[in-house]
Amino acid sequence: MGYGELIIRSYDPQYDRTRVEDFERKCEVGPAKRVFLFTDTLGDPICRIRNSPIYKMLVAELGNQLVGVIQGSIKLVTVHKPPNDLAKVGYILGLRVSSLYRRRGIGSSLVIKLEEWFIANDVDYAYMATEKDNKASVKLFVDRLSYVKFQTPTILVNPVSHRMSRISSNVELAKLKVEEAEAIYRKFMSSTEFFPIDIGNILRNKLSLGTWAAYPRGESWSGVPSSWAMLSVWNSGELFKLRLGNAPLSCLMYTKSSRLIEKLVPCVKLPCIPDFFRPFGFYFIYGVYREGPLSGKLVRTLCRFVHNMASKSKDCKVIVTEVGGSDTSRLHIPHWKSLSCPEDLWCIKALKNEKKNSLHELTKTPPTRALFVDPREV
Numbered sequence: 001m002g003y004g005e006l007i008i009r010s011y012d013p014q015y016d017r018t019r020v021e022d023f024e025r026k027c028e029v030g031p032a033k034r035v036f037l038f039t040d041t042l043g044d045p046i047c048r049i050r051n052s053p054i055y056k057m058l059v060a061e062l063g064n065q066l067v068g069v070i071q072g073s074i075k076l077v078t079v080h081k082p083p084n085d086l087a088k089v090g091y092i093l094g095l096r097v098s099s100l101y102r103r104r105g106i107g108s109s110l111v112i113k114l115e116e117w118f119i120a121n122d123v124d125y126a127y128m129a130t131e132k133d134n135k136a137s138v139k140l141f142v143d144r145l146s147y148v149k150f151q152t153p154t155i156l157v158n159p160v161s162h163r164m165s166r167i168s169s170n171v172e173l174a175k176l177k178v179e180e181a182e183a184i185y186r187k188f189m190s191s192t193e194f195f196p197i198d199i200g201n202i203l204r205n206k207l208s209l210g211t212w213a214a215y216p217r218g219e220s221w222s223g224v225p226s227s228w229a230m231l232s233v234w235n236s237g238e239l240f241k242l243r244l245g246n247a248p249l250s251c252l253m254y255t256k257s258s259r260l261i262e263k264l265v266p267c268v269k270l271p272c273i274p275d276f277f278r279p280f281g282f283y284f285i286y287g288v289y290r291e292g293p294l295s296g297k298l299v300r301t302l303c304r305f306v307h308n309m310a311s312k313s314k315d316c317k318v319i320v321t322e323v324g325g326s327d328t329s330r331l332h333i334p335h336w337k338s339l340s341c342p343e344d345l346w347c348i349k350a351l352k353n354e355k356k357n358s359l360h361e362l363t364k365t366p367p368t369r370a371l372f373v374d375p376r377e378v
């Protein structure tokens with residue numbers, strides 16, 4: 001390569017923490033031209049994987065210089081059809097290569113090293129998520145490393161305003177105990193794609209703010225209401241902060257003018273964009289499930305409730321939800337199109353020979369209605 005030997009090794013918090021933070025700060029998340037989001041990991045570069053059962057971060061060095069990073073986590077999930085079975089999956093995230101050293105095989109080498117770690121841990125499938133239009137990432141994983149397109153979930157982003165949303169008086173809201181939430185998720189969602197077997201650990205994690213259910217007022221929760229919906233909330237802002245950079249001028253102008261108008265005329269119904277240029281936190285809504293003819297409205301009410309909760313928090317500026325591409329719940333989840341991503345792309349690869357056939361079946365099967373997006377992988 002002409003720059004010394006490429007060394008890929010495990011992240012060492014004592015030696016690498018500041019260097020990786022600095023490296024991350026210079027790298028944008030996502031390739032979209034319209035908005036760049038920077039992450040601030042608050043002094044803990046592995047905060048995004050720390051809550052997973054098993055995790056690893058690798059760093060790539062050329063000479064003494066840090067030129068790339070990658071992270072991975074492993075868990076046991078339901079792989080729905082076929083076979084209706086459990087699988088050990090390895091999630092790849094946070095792959096970054098310094099822009100000065102791209103197209104020299106460093107990204108591929110990092111992924112291959114992480115796959116070796118997955119294989120050593122008996123992982124059946126490796127998977128990753130990227131924006132559909134991230135050409136470099138799609139080419140690297142699909143063309144070069146034989147990953148196949150698997151799911152296209154939708155990421156919905158809704159800004160938090162300090163104006164409270166109206167909650168319908170016809171809807172009853174109830175906070176569920178962790179044990180009850182776990183039992184309901186196991187009963188209704190355990191056959192959905194990628195349902196994590198350690199759901200109890202997620203719900204019990206201190207970042208999980210709770211699980212709420214909604215049903216029509218006048219009906220009883222214990223008597224199974226005619227329509228119901230539930231969701232859980234994860235406080236991602238406790239782990240890392242986001243900050244907007246390079247926003248188009250129109251976005252900046254809108255931020256300023258809408259705040260001004262809100263100050264001057266409080267009753268003007270113009271949604272106010274929060275100040276995204278300073279580091280902010282966000283809530284992640286996960287485990288959205290609904291049943292019954294009124295359940296769409298109930299999901300909307302739950303989202304409004306979460307919005308009101310967020311508007312009272314110190315630094316939560318957006319609410320993010322990710323649902324399966326064919327999940328019609330997205331029609332009821334408030335979001336701004338300009339901030340959302342209609343097709344996130346998930347790609348997968350079988351790491352064991354005997355899993356190759358089932359992977360073929362898995363990726364040819366139409367996606368199930370609901371997909372469980374693990375908040376630990378945001």
Ligand SMILES: CC(C)(COP(=O)(O)OP(=O)(O)OC[C@H]1O[C@@H](n2cnc3c(N)ncnc32)[C@H](O)[C@@H]1OP(=O)(O)O)[C@@H](O)C(=O)NCCC(=O)NCCS
Nearest residue numbers: 095096097102103104105106107108130136137139140144
């Ligand atoms: C995506 C990324 C990690 C690739 O790293 P890299 O070290 O340049 O990748 P490699 O050199 O191993 O590329 C391997 C192959 O991937 C494809 N590829 C990589 N970058 C590409 C690009 N910009 N355009 C088209 N193809 C690309 C090519 O097929 C390449 O092989 P080639 O150079 O022989 O043609 C790097 O561009 C990056 O850090 N991007 C910003 C962060 C990001 O988007 N991360 C991905 C999130 S999942």
